[in-house]
Amino acid sequence: MARVRLVAGNWKMHGSRASVAALLDALVAQNPAGCAVCPPFPYLAQVADRLRGTRIAWGAQNVSEHAQGAYTGEVSAAMLAEFGCRYVIVGHSERRHLYGESDAQVAAKYGAARKAGLTPILCVGETLDERDAGRTEEVVARQLSAVQFTGGVLAYEPVWAIGTGRNATPEQAQAVHAYLRNRVPAETPILYGGSVKPQNAAAIFAMPDVDGGLIGGASLVAKDFLDIVKAAT
Numbered sequence: 001m002a003r004v005r006l007v008a009g010n011w012k013m014h015g016s017r018a019s020v021a022a023l024l025d026a027l028v029a030q031n032p033a034g035c036a037v038c039p040p041f042p043y044l045a046q047v048a049d050r051l052r053g054t055r056i057a058w059g060a061q062n063v064s065e066h067a068q069g070a071y072t073g074e075v076s077a078a079m080l081a082e083f084g085c086r087y088v089i090v091g092h093s094e095r096r097h098l099y100g101e102s103d104a105q106v107a108a109k110y111g112a113a114r115k116a117g118l119t120p121i122l123c124v125g126e127t128l129d130e131r132d133a134g135r136t137e138e139v140v141a142r143q144l145s146a147v148q149f150t151g152g153v154l155a156y157e158p159v160w161a162i163g164t165g166r167n168a169t170p171e172q173a174q175a176v177h178a179y180l181r182n183r184v185p186a187e188t189p190i191l192y193g194g195s196v197k198p199q200n201a202a203a204i205f206a207m208p209d210v211d212g213g214l215i216g217g218a219s220l221v222a223k224d225f226l227d228i229v230k231a232a233t
């Protein structure tokens with residue numbers, strides 16, 4: 001089966017009803033295939049309504065590993081699925097590092113998402129210290145092997161490149177993607193994430209094992225996001 005190309009926008013904790021409406025209007029005006037947006041939870045229903053009948057998919061940024069119960073502040077995979085959610089990001093480095101999510105917790109979230117019929121976007125990536133110590137492959141292999149990886153999208157996101165303006169070179173990205181490629185089912189899209197901008201997207205996406213991108217900051221600017229989607233598809 002051919003690997004699909006995908007560019008997913010991670011809006012993180014940004015936006016308002018008005019800014020979400022404006023961003024979606026601009027995206028829908030072009031209605032590109034091969035892309036998805038991941039807004040904060042409160043805007044999911046607004047996004048679902050606006051994107052219905054378009055080619056643009058949507059996802060969430062997080063999901064509980066639990067099915068239901070006394071978990072204040074958490075959102076289950078079944079709740080997301082009920083709204084028509086397609087993707088959910090799991091294991092983002094901000095979740096791992098700011099909220100202490102362990103490999104085991106990420107694996108449980110991945111499993112919960114799959115069970116509800118969602119497509120998890122599993123993020124893996126090394127810190128700068130780990131890269132400098134020559135441990136990149138060991139770290140991403142550990143993060144990946146913690147998960148029963150089937151039916152998902154994989155995102156390689158070097159932590160030192162996220163939100164820093166410092167992206168991996170196309171060759172650095174390709175080297176890790178090629179390493180990961182041998183460890184996942186052949187049809188798995190592997191996205192690169194870390195300071196992807198319209199200016200560097202085409203060179204990164206031209207690498208043979210890079211199937212698209214997970215985009216943070218640039219996904220909040222409609223023209224930038226659309227240009228990045230164009231570079232991938």
Ligand code: PEP
Pocket residue numbers: 010157161162163164165193194195196214215216217218
């Ligand atoms: C991200 O948060 O997944 C990300 C890649 O962010 P940025 O594009 O801003 O580096």
